[in-house]
Amino acid sequence: DAKTTQPTSMDCAEGRAANLPCNHSTISGNEYVYWYRQIHSQGPQYIIHGLKNNETNEMASLIITEDRKSSTLILPHATLRDTAVYYCIVKDRGSQGNLIFGKGTKLSVKP
């Protein structure tokens, strides 16, 4: 079973920030938080990952709480092309860790 819980769906207005929450209360010390997204009928796309510090790249920002039990993915200016299912996954970054997908959050960006 996936080790994360996410809301089933969210809506966001185009141009506004999309904040996607994820709970991972059983995360262990050597596990990272990964975010992927899947646009309809495509393979998953890597977005960002982090261990305990906040991270930012050209796609998004990742905010991890100090106790690491939850995180938020932020898309600063959502566009219609950001409509997708977003998956939050915790995984050991070592060679034995596999990506196990939960149900994710269906983000709908509306005009």
Next chain:
Amino acid sequence: GAVVSQHPSWVICKSGTSVKIECRSLDFQATTMFWYRQFPKQSLMLMATSNEGSKATYEQGVEKDKFLINHASLTLSTLTVTSAHPEDSSFYICSARVGLAVSRGSYNEQFFGPGTRLTVL
């Protein structure tokens, strides 16, 4: 960098035939490749993990004699669905874990192919 391709992107076959799907890492060497299956409106389910030159490790409930995986090189893995039936119709997605880094920070990360839509009539 870190591009994974799959071929074909879609295939339609008759029941009882076998179908081969290729997964290639285009600009990096993959220490490990993964095969996932996704049914409509469901999440991705890991089918098997393969390391180059060794036998694949299958997840519980996945028939190894039906889903043959070959990982002959560090850039190519194939999935063969043998004696396909309509219930095998699904979206098959491969993923590759970076062996030699293509960019700083990408070592050991997983990248996904675009998927193959299989329809068995």
